[in-house]
Amino acid sequence: MFNIAISILTMGILGAFFAYGLSIAKNKFKVEEDPRIDQVEEVLPGANCGACGYPGCRALAEAIASGQVDANSCPVGGSETAQEIAQMLGVEIIETERQVVVLLCRGTETAAQRKAEYRGIRQCYAASLVQSGDKFCSYGCLGYGDCVDVCNFDALHIDKEGLPVVDREKCTACGLCVKACPKNLLELHPVSRKFFVFCMSLDNPKSSRKNCKNACTGCMICTKGAQNGEIVVENNLSLINNLDILENEEAMQWVGKCPTKAIGFLEENQN
Amino acid sequence: MELILLFISAAIINNFVLSYFLGICPFLGVSKKIDAAFSMGLAVIFVMSITSVISWLVNHLILIPFHLEILQYVVFILVIASLVQFVEMVIKKISPPLYRALGIFLPLITTNCAILGLALFISLREYSFIQGLVFGLGASVGFTLALVIMAGIREELETADIPESLKGAGITLIVAGILSLAFMGFAGLI
Numbered sequence: 259m260f261n262i263a264i265s266i267l268t269m270g271i272l273g274a275f276f277a278y279g280l281s282i283a284k285n286k287f288k289v290e291e292d293p294r295i296d297q298v299e300e301v302l303p304g305a306n307c308g309a310c311g312y313p314g315c316r317a318l319a320e321a322i323a324s325g326q327v328d329a330n331s332c333p334v335g336g337s338e339t340a341q342e343i344a345q346m347l348g349v350e351i352i353e354t355e356r357q358v359v360v361l362l363c364r365g366t367e368t369a370a371q372r373k374a375e376y377r378g379i380r381q382c383y384a385a386s387l388v389q390s391g392d393k394f395c396s397y398g399c400l401g402y403g404d405c406v407d408v409c410n411f412d413a414l415h416i417d418k419e420g421l422p423v424v425d426r427e428k429c430t431a432c433g434l435c436v437k438a439c440p441k442n443l444l445e446l447h448p449v450s451r452k453f454f455v456f457c458m459s460l461d462n463p464k465s466s467r468k469n470c471k472n473a474c475t476g477c478m479i480c481t482k483g484a485q486n487g488e489i490v491v492e493n494n495l496s497l498i499n500n501l502d503i504l505e506n507e508e509a510m511q512w513v514g515k516c517p518t519k520a521i522g523f524l525e526e527n528q529n
Numbered sequence: 530m531e532l533i534l535l536f537i538s539a540a541i542i543n544n545f546v547l548s549y550f551l552g553i554c555p556f557l558g559v560s561k562k563i564d565a566a567f568s569m570g571l572a573v574i575f576v577m578s579i580t581s582v583i584s585w586l587v588n589h590l591i592l593i594p595f596h597l598e599i600l601q602y603v604v605f606i607l608v609i610a611s612l613v614q615f616v617e618m619v620i621k622k623i624s625p626p627l628y629r630a631l632g633i634f635l636p637l638i639t640t641n642c643a644i645l646g647l648a649l650f651i652s653l654r655e656y657s658f659i660q661g662l663v664f665g666l667g668a669s670v671g672f673t674l675a676l677v678i679m680a681g682i683r684e685e686l687e688t689a690d691i692p693e694s695l696k697g698a699g700i701t702l703i704v705a706g707i708l709s710l711a712f713m714g715f716a717g718l719i
Contacts, residue, residue, distance in 0.1 A: 264595050272587070272604060276611035283615050287622040 294323040294347060301342050302332055307410055309333050309432035323347070333357075334411075334430040355448040357431040359413075359424055363443045364456045364472035364520065365398035366419035371469075381407075386440040395469035397459040399443050405435035452524040453504060460493045474520035483509025489521075496521050532663045537718070539667030545643045546675040547705075547712040552643030555634045556676060557701055565630045566680035570673025572620065572631070574666070576612050576638055577647055581665025583608050584648040585658055598652075605648040606639075613639045643672060679708065 299319035310331050312318040321327045322343060329349055330340035336356055376385050376392035382404040390396035401420040413428035414435060422435075426449065436444045443458055457474035459466050466473040476494035488503035489496060498521075503509050513521055545551045552573075559569040584605050592598055617635050621628045628635070638644065647668050651661040682704055691700050 261596070265597055265600055268591055268595065268597060268600065269603065269607075272591075272607060276607060280611055280614055280618075283618055287618040289621055289625075 292320075292323050295319050297346055298322050298343055301335070301339055301346070303334050303339070305334060305410060307334060307432050307434070309430075309434065334432050336430065355450060357446045358426045358429040358449050359431065359433075359435055359444050360447050360454060360524070361399065361422055361424060361444055362454060362456055362458050363397075363399040363421065363441075365393065365395055365470045366421055366472070367401070368419070369471040370395050370398050370473075383438075383440045391441075393469070395459055395461070395466075395473065397441060397443075397457075397461070398470060398473075399441065404438045404440070405444060408434040408438040410434070451501065453498065453501060453522070454524065455496045455498060455521045457495065457518075457520040460495055462494055466494065472518050472520055474516075475518065477517065479515050479517070480513045480521050483512035485509075489513070532659065535660060536663050536667040536670075539664050540671035540674065541712065542715045542718055544671040544675055544712050545646065545668050546672055547709040549643075549646065551646045552641050552672060553705075554637060555641065556679060556705070557698070558637075559631065559634045560676055560679040560683055560701075562630075563677060563680045563684060565627075566676040567673065568627050569631055569634060570669075570676050572616055572635065573638060573641075573643070573672050574669040576609070576616055577644055577669035577672070578662065578665045579612055580605075580609055580644055580648055581651055581661045582658075583612070585651055585656075585661045588652050589658075601649070601652060602645075605645055609644050609648070610639045643668070675708070675712075679705065682708070 295316075296319075299316055302315040302319060304315050306314040308314070310318045310327075310333060312321060315332075318327070318331060322329060322331060329344040329347060330337070332339055370393050372392045373394045374389075374392050376388070378384050378388065380402050382391075382400040382402045385391050385400050385402055391398075391400045393400060399421050401416060401422070403414075403416045403422065405422050406414045406416060410432070411428050411430050413425045413430070414422045415425070417423045431446050433446060436442075436446060441458070447454075455474055457470075457472070459470065459473045461469060461473070463475040463477065466475045474494075474496050476491045476496065478491050480496055481489050481491055483506065484490075484503055486500070488500040488506075488509070489498055491497065503513070516522065539545075543549065546553065546556050555569060555573075560566050587604055587608060588601065592600060592604065613636065616638070617628075620631070620635065647665055651664060656664055683701065686700060686704070695703070
């Protein structure tokens, strides 16, 4: 009994003694860190997603506080976070428009037929290694949802047509899905831009027409109104060079004549 | 004379890492660059020599008079953990780059069996206070020696043509084994 009591007492006293010593040492060897780092870190989303290029929110906060990068370097936090940080640090930021990811493919299950039954791992990356995927179109979306898997913000879903749909409210433009897509079909664009060519196929017109009903076949009809090269066709694919063409009504009528509707506005197929 | 022999014995002949296989984790983890290895060695020298002093004092002034030898393990770990915390604070204050280079291995000195082994050896072999201190110094110098030699070899290995399957941990363990064999050769020294 005596042993137990004295054991407890000894451990308690020793523990308290070392704790006291450490607390003195902590005060004496306190590292003066920039207090703004903590403040900035508090405002950042804290997802540690790495979209900014730093290993975590803490590292970005250090970089922002030391002035290495701008206050709006967090793509996830958006302009609100940027404003708050800028106010805190007393710096100006250039307002940048929020970006969202856009899928540049309309190869739905019905439009773009599959050439074979794929029974491997249900991943676009794995499927694309076998004969560039199981669709006739070697450029199109395979629909196995690698982008959905990497999204931390629940902004992507595969719809019943077999294509990923972007929730433009939830998308934070972190860019993880852009990297994940083996076909490079996802691109980041300002949220206000709705006019795109929804095809990435560089196949010749004949193959494109055969492979996918919604493909750009390079028929040049959309370029007819574009006098100043706002829209051109390169490598059998239409390319929008200049969004000024939206102002030109006559040119837009030609664009509207696209036989496969590969060029057009976002609202038509996505929210 | 006896103390010098004890020092050499602890540092070279009965090297903690290469003969007793204590503290292998930092031995393999922090031996990529000589600089970091040397700094790690200095941190271990500091922790080990103070541990040998404090653990001897605690053992002889508290544990033995109260017949509490059974608490040795717990108390020694408490001493080591506090010291490591202290060293961590000092290094963070003095040299942030070193703090980042040592990374997780600095707090891991806490669970480094070489240091607990040292405290237990001192109590087991019933060293006197001075003997314990010299033994601790010798052991930590030996640890640093092993770490720096290993780092030197591994820096050379960077450019060596190593079979694909042995790259990384494989060749490191082979080198550690050969190094250990070499240190066995010191056994006839005393």
